Amino acid sequence: MNFIITATQDAVKHLYNQDIDETVINLQETRKEFEGQVTIVVFPLVRFSKKSPEQTADDLGKFLQENVKEVEGFNVVKGFLNLSIAQSYWINLFNNQLLADDFLSVKLNGQKVMVEYSSPNTNKPLHLGHIRNNLLGYAVSELLKADGYDVVKVNLVNDRGIHICKSMLAWQKWGNGETPQSTGLKGDHLVGKYYVVFDKEYKKEIEALVAAGNTEEEAKKNAPLIKEAQQMLLKWEQGDEEVVQLWKKMNGWVYEGFDVTYKKLGVDFDKYYYESNTYLLGKDIVEEGLSKDVFFKKEDGSVWIDLTADGLDQKLVLRADGTSVYITQDLGTAQMKYDDFHMDKSIYVVGNEQDYHFKVLFLILDKLGKSWAKGLHHLSYGMVDLPSGKMKSREGTVVDADDLIAEMVETAKQKTEELGKTNDFSDTEKETLYSTIGLGALKYFLLKVEPKKRLLFNPAESIDFQGNTGPFIQYTHARIKSLLSRADYQFSIDKTAITQLSDTELELIMLLAKYPHELAEAAKAYSPAYMANYLYEVAKLFNKFYHEVPPIIKEENAQVKQYRLNICKLTADVIKRGTQILGIEVPERM
Template sequence: MNFIITAAQKAVLELYSTEVEESVINIQETRKEFEGQVTIVVFPVTKFSKKSPEQTANEIGAYLQDNVAEVTGFNVVKGFLNLSLAESYFLNLFNKQVLSADFGIIPPNGKKVMVEYSSPNTNKPLHLGHVRNNLLGYSVSELLKANGYDVVKVNLVNDRGIHICKSMLAWQKWGNGETPESSGLKGDHLVGKYYVIFDKEYKKEIEGLKEAGQTEEEAKKNAPLIKAAQHMLQQWEAGDAEVIALWEKMNGWVYDGFNVTYKTLGVDFDKFYYESNTYLLGKDTVEEGLAKGVFFKKEDGSVWIDLTADGLDQKLVLRADGTSVYITQDLGTAEMKYDDFGMDESIYVVGNEQDYHFKVLFLILEKLGKSWANGLYHLSYGMVDLPNGKMKSREGTVVDADDLIASMVATAREKTVELGKINDFSEAEREALYQNIGLGALKYFLLKVEPKKRLLFNPAESIDFQGHTGPFIQYTHARIKSLLSKAEYHFAAGSAEFSGIMEVELEMIQQLAKYPEELAIAAKAYSPASLANYLYELAKLFNKFYHEVPPIVKTEAGEAKQFRLNLCKKTADIIYSGMKILGITSPERM
C-alpha cells in the first residue's frame, strides 16, 4: 500500500502546504463493519491541517478520489478515512504479485542468528515443557530462515552433575545389567526409571535417619545414597575410568532415546554442545572482568559483580575455592559460541523461571565490553498446564513427551475414524495421516499462544476439526487439494479485464497479499503465534469463500473459473508453506 502513503503525503502537501514523513501517514486494514479496504488514521495530520479530524479526513478523501485512479470512493468515521479501491487494483495485485513464483520468498539478508533450544538433562526423558521449548525453538528458527537469515540451531545438553550420578548409582545398585534392549524401554526412559528409583530409596534413607534422631536437613546431607552420588561426581571430575565408562554408556542410551523423540517431533539441530565440555569455561572471562574492574574479589577469595546500580543485586561469579557457578559457565559458553559462529544475534529459548538469570548474564557481557552482547535475546516462555486427570505420566509428576505424542496420535485416529472419510486409504496412508493430525494438533495448539503466556493444553480441544486448531487448517488444505484435483487445475495467468469480483474474493486477495508482511512481523517478534493465527484466519476465510462463490468445479471454463482456481491454489500454497514453518505437515488428503 505504499502508493496510498505516497498519495496521502502529496495530499497533505497540497492541501496544507506541509511535507510530512511516511511515519505520519498511519494506514491499516478497514474494520469489517465499515465499507472500504484501507483506512488512514488522520489524527496525526490535524496538527498540520488545523481542522477537525472529520473535516481533515473528508478533504484528504476527496483529494485521493480525484487524483488516484485506484481510489473509487471513501467514507469518514470520526478521524478514520476509509478508502474503497478499484477491482482492477486487486486483480493486478493478485496476478502480478501474489501469483508470482517468488511471492513470500525473502532473499538472504547476510545476517547470521543462532537459536539455542531443547537443552535437556540426561537423567530423564523429555516432557511436556520440553515439547513447547522444542517447538518454539524450531519454528522461530524456520521463521528467521524464511526472512533471509542464516540460522544455526544448537542444543546445549546438560550431561553432567549430581543428577546424572543419581541415575548412574541407582542403575549400579539395582539395575542387574538392564539395558534398553533387554527391557524394551527407550534409553531415556530406562535412565529416567533409575533416577526415580534413586529418589524413592533416598527418601527411605532420610526417614530412617530422622527416626534415629537427625533433623531433616541433617538426614538429607548424611543419607548414604547422596554421599555415594557426591563421591561418584568427584570421581567423574577426577576422570575415573570406570565412572566415565558408565557415564558414557548411560548417556549414550539417553541420546538414542532423545533422537527418536526429536525425529517424531520433527525438530533438528546443526550443533550439539555438552556441559561436560563447557562447565570449566568462563574462568578466563572472570579474570578478564577482574582486570577491567567489572568484578571484585571479597576477602574469602570469591569473585562478584555489583549490579545494584542497574536495579539488580550482587552476583557471585566464582566461588572462594575457585570453582564455577552456573553463570560462570554461561559466560564462557556464550564466548565460545560466538567464537565458533560469529553470529549477529543469539536467541536462548528458555522458560520464564530463568528471566532473572538471563538479565544478569546479558548485562555482565555488556559490561565486559563484548561487541556481540547487544545481539543476545532470551525468548522466555510460560509453563504448559494440563486439565486435571486428562493425561497421566509414568511417574505421576510430569507428562512424558512420548506418552503425550502417542496419546495425541491415538486421539487423531479415533476422531478421523469417526468421520469415516478414509475408507480408500491404505493402512500405511492411514497411519501417516493419524501421525500428521495428532502432531499437527499438538504443535498448533502450543504455538498459537504467545510464547510469554502460560497455557492450558487441552488434548481433546486441540483435535477439533471445526475449531481454532491445526487439524482445521490441515483439513482446509486437503479440501483445496481435492477441489483442484477434481477441477483438473492447470495454472494460467489471470486477466485484469475480469470483472464482477465478489466481496469475499477481495477479502481473499487482501489476506493472501499479507503473507510476506506476516512472516516479517512474526520473525521480528520471535513469535510463531502471529503466523499461526494468520493461517487460521486465512483457512477460515477460504471456507467462507468456498460456501459463498458458485460451485467452482461445475463452473464453465473461463476467466471467473481460472481466477477462482488460482485463488484456491495460492491459498493452499501459503497454508502449506506457513504450516511447514511451524513444523506442521499439511496432508493432500484427509
C-alpha cells in the same frame, strides 16, 4: 500499500505545505462495519494541518480521490479516513504479485541468527514442557529463515552434574545390568526410571534419619545416597575411568532415545554443545572482568559483580574455592558460540523461571564490552499445564513426550475413523495420516498461544476438525487439493478475464496479500502464534468463499473457473508454506 503512503505525503505537502516522514503515516485495515479496505489514522497528521481530525481527514480524502486512480471513494469516522480501493487494484495485485513465482520465496537479509533450544538434561526423557520448548525453538528458527536470516539451530545438552550422577548411582545399585536392549525400553526412559528410583530410595533414607532424631535438613545432607552421588560427581570431575565410562554408556543410551523423539517431533539441530565440555569455560572471562573492574573479589576469594545500580543485586560469578557457578559457564559458552559463528543475534529459548538469570547474563556481557551482547535475546515462555495438574520428573509424574505423541496419534485415529473418510486408504496411508493429524494438532495447539503465556493443554480438545485447530487447517488444505485434482487444474493467468470481485473474494485476496507482512511481524516478535492464527483466518475465510461461490467445478465460464481455481491454489500454497514454518505437515487428502 506503499502508493497510499506516498500519496498521503504528497497530499500533506500540497494541502498544508509540510514535508512529512512516512513513519508518521499509520495505515490499518478498515474495520468490517465501515465501507472501505484501507484506513489512514489521521490524528498524527493534525499538527501539520492545524485543523480538527475530521476536517483533516476530509481534506485528505478529497485529495486522494481526485489524484490517485486507485482510490474510488472515502468516508470519515472521527479521526479515521476509510478509503475504498478500486477492484482493479486488487485484481492486478492478485495477478501480478500474489501469483508470481517469488511471492512466497525467501529474500535474504544478510544477517545470521542463532537459536538455542531443547537443552535437555540427560537424566530423564523429554516431557511435555520440552515439547513446547522444541516446537517453539524450531518454529522460531523456521520463521527467521523464511524472513531471510541465515539460521543456526543449536542444542546445549546438560550432560553433567549431581542429577546425572543420581541416575548413574541408582542404576549401578539396583539396575542388575539392565540395558535398553534387554528391557526393550528407550534409553532415555531407562535412565529416567533410575532417576525416579534414586528419589524413592533417598526419601526412605531421609525418613529413617528423621526417625532417628535428625532434623529434615540434616537428614537430606547426611543421607548415604546423596553423599555417594556427590562422591561420584567428584570422581567424574577428577576423570575417574570407571565413572567416566559409566557416564558415557548411560548418556549414549539417552542420546539414542532423544534422537527418536526429536525425529517424531520433526525438529533438528545444526550444532550440539555439551556442558561436560563447557562447564569449565568462563574463568578467563572472570579474569577479564576483574582486570576491567567489572567484577570484584571478596576477602574469601570469591568473585562478584554488583548490579544494584541496575536494579538487580550482587551476583556471584566464581566461588571462593575457584569453582564455577552456572553464570560462569554461561558467560564462557556465550563467548564460545560467538567465536564459532559470529552471529548478529542469539536467541535463548528457555522457560520463564530463568528470566532473572538471563537479565544478569546479558547485562554482565554488555558491561564486559562484548559488542555482540546487544544481539542477545531470551525468548521466555510459560509452562504447560494439563487438566490433571503440574508435573514432577523426580516423582515419575511427568507427562512423557513419547507417550503424549502416541496418545495424540491414537486420538487422531479414533476421531478420523469416526468420520469414515479413510475407507479407501491403504493401511500405510492411514498410519501416516493419523500421525500427521495427531502431531499437527499437538503442534498447532502449543504454537497458537503467545510464547509468554502459560497454557493448559487438553489433548482431546486439540483434535477437532472445526474451530481454531491444526486439523481444521489441515482439512482445508486437503479440501483444496482434492478440488484442484478433480478440476484437473493447470496454472495459467488471463489478466483481462475478471473485472469484478465478490465481497468474499476481495476479502480473501486481501488476506492472502498479507502473508509477507504477517511473516515479518511473526519473525520480528519471535512468535509463531502470529503465523498460526493468520493461517486459521485464511482457512476460515477460504471455507466461507468455498460455500458462497457457485460450485467451482461446475462453473461454465472457463475464465471465471480458472481465476477461482487460482485463488484456491494460492490459498493452498500459503497454508502449506505457513504450516511448514510451524513444523506442521498438511496432507494432500484426508
